[in-house]
Amino acid sequence: MTDQARGLHARVLxxxxxxxxGGEYPPGSVLRTxxxxxxxxxxxxxxxxxxxxxxxxxxVESRRRVGVTVRPTEEWNVYDPQVIRWRLAGADRPRQxxxxxxxxxxxxxxxxxxxxxxxxxxxxxxLTECALGMVAxxxxxxxxxxxxxxxxxxxxxxxxxxxxxxxxxxxxxxEVLAGRTHHQVMxxxxxxxxxxLHVRLAEAVREGDAARAEELTREIAVGALxxxxxxxx
Amino acid sequence: MTDQARGLHARVLxxxxxxxxGGEYPPGSVLRTxxxxxxxxxxxxxxxxxxxxxxxxxxVESRRRVGVTVRPTEEWNVYDPQVIRWRLAGADRPRQxxxxxxxxxxxxxxxxxxxxxxxxxxxxxxLTECALGMVAxxxxxxxxxxxxxxxxxxxxxxxxxxxxxxxxxxxxxxEVLAGRTHHQVMxxxxxxxxxxLHVRLAEAVREGDAARAEELTREIAVGALxxxxxxxx
DNA sequence: TGTGACACAAAAGTCTGACTTTTTGTTCCC
DNA sequence: GGGAACAAAAAGTCAGACTTTTGTGTCACA
Numbered sequence: 366m367t368d369q370a371r372g373l374h375a376r377v378l379x380x381x382x383x384x385x386x387g388g389e390y391p392p393g394s395v396l397r398t399x400x401x402x403x404x405x406x407x408x409x410x411x412x413x414x415x416x417x418x419x420x421x422x423x424x425v426e427s428r429r430r431v432g433v434t435v436r437p438t439e440e441w442n443v444y445d446p447q448v449i450r451w452r453l454a455g456a457d458r459p460r461q462x463x464x465x466x467x468x469x470x471x472x473x474x475x476x477x478x479x480x481x482x483x484x485x486x487x488x489x490x491x492l493t494e495c496a497l498g499m500v501a502x503x504x505x506x507x508x509x510x511x512x513x514x515x516x517x518x519x520x521x522x523x524x525x526x527x528x529x530x531x532x533x534x535x536x537x538x539x540e541v542l543a544g545r546t547h548h549q550v551m552x553x554x555x556x557x558x559x560x561x562l563h564v565r566l567a568e569a570v571r572e573g574d575a576a577r578a579e580e581l582t583r584e585i586a587v588g589a590l591x592x593x594x595x596x597x598x
Numbered sequence: 599m600t601d602q603a604r605g606l607h608a609r610v611l612x613x614x615x616x617x618x619x620g621g622e623y624p625p626g627s628v629l630r631t632x633x634x635x636x637x638x639x640x641x642x643x644x645x646x647x648x649x650x651x652x653x654x655x656x657x658v659e660s661r662r663r664v665g666v667t668v669r670p671t672e673e674w675n676v677y678d679p680q681v682i683r684w685r686l687a688g689a690d691r692p693r694q695x696x697x698x699x700x701x702x703x704x705x706x707x708x709x710x711x712x713x714x715x716x717x718x719x720x721x722x723x724x725l726t727e728c729a730l731g732m733v734a735x736x737x738x739x740x741x742x743x744x745x746x747x748x749x750x751x752x753x754x755x756x757x758x759x760x761x762x763x764x765x766x767x768x769x770x771x772x773e774v775l776a777g778r779t780h781h782q783v784m785x786x787x788x789x790x791x792x793x794x795l796h797v798r799l800a801e802a803v804r805e806g807d808a809a810r811a812e813e814l815t816r817e818i819a820v821g822a823l824x825x826x827x828x829x830x831x
Numbered sequence: 832t833g834t835g836a837c838a839c840a841a842a843a844g845t846c847t848g849a850c851t852t853t854t855t856g857t858t859c860c861c
Numbered sequence: 862g863g864g865a866a867c868a869a870a871a872a873g874t875c876a877g878a879c880t881t882t883t884g885t886g887t888c889a890c891a
Contacts, residue, residue: 372844374650398872408846410643414650417607421651421680429872430854443766444677447654468763471708475700530701533676605873631843641875646844662843663883
């Protein structure tokens, strides 16, 4: 799905990463590079490179004479897209989906407000196109098509905000939306109210109405939170 | 300040990282591992480990027969605390400080609202203590002491939100606050209004008043945005 | 003149084995 | 019982040889 092992070290990473984030090696566990090299049938240098990457994600800590120790969960770089993907693929996917959705509901209204002020005509056009695509695929079990337009819609809003930090959250939002469609809820067609909100949001951004864009996005977020039972009805 | 070179690879990283994020090697630039090994007087394996880390931050891409290429800015993992530190230490610090402050102003009100609902008695006590510390150091050029309490205050709020993604933003907020005190503005004592807002926020959280906590944090954020001339007065 | 196949070379990727350094645990002496 | 010396374990480092991929240039053929 992401990038398939362009090297041995990537293969090791694709095994160790999910194993650690998935709790297979709980915090405090100790790995030894020699043992890993044997297990994966690669040289120690390959293992070392993989460990260095895990270390940069704060998933593990490598210390002499003791080995490679798994760090406590609170220290992980949970904003690393790779870590997010590993965790979403693992056992605590629901929990992960919830914290990410709460994050979205804080970020996206602000981003939409800024987008209304800064969006280029091209971005407005693309946004409207996505909204139309969502309408077109909102009925008849075209979930994949709907997801595609939904992801693009939110990505454009985040990019149009002009804020780099918001823009880089596009991938996270994409993962969350994909996760929602593929695993959690949404067995039926999407909520018509949500579709309408997106159409109106595209309008608000086009008209430069920051306050309305923000409020509409907040309503979209409330819907997403309800889907995960985070808010009481 | 962070962690001083516990190994050769870390030393290489501390040179290459800031050089790349600082624009010394603009996107598209090509580095060769052999050359880097010579320049830093280390073996190739050490360079490879450093490059692997840079690759995991999406700062560079390593391809056979061509070398290690610096990736376009839009692809960098700007949420990586290490990358944030490197960029804050570099030339576009002001720009960086602005996007991070906008991020803060989106996240922290939501976090404060959640904190009002979920904070433990211990967290409430710690929060009040920090607010008192801020009051005590708010006059007489005790900027370092004030900064210390300010950082702790915001860190506690983010942690008390109960949301892991919010909690992990504590380090970023700490960097932003430290940057503001040490470089940007604040040559004089902090704004008394801001101090009062923090005291009242601690109250609101203690009383479990989510709406008021959110609103007070929003006001604190507005103050921070004004300091950087992001909002018109 | 254009185009495709092929060969060459450059750079990263991998492996191995030897050596160094740090750190921890143990033992031994006072 | 406490402290100092010692031994071992594991990561860290290095050098060199080899493999694999891939961009580029060349040459023949249409």
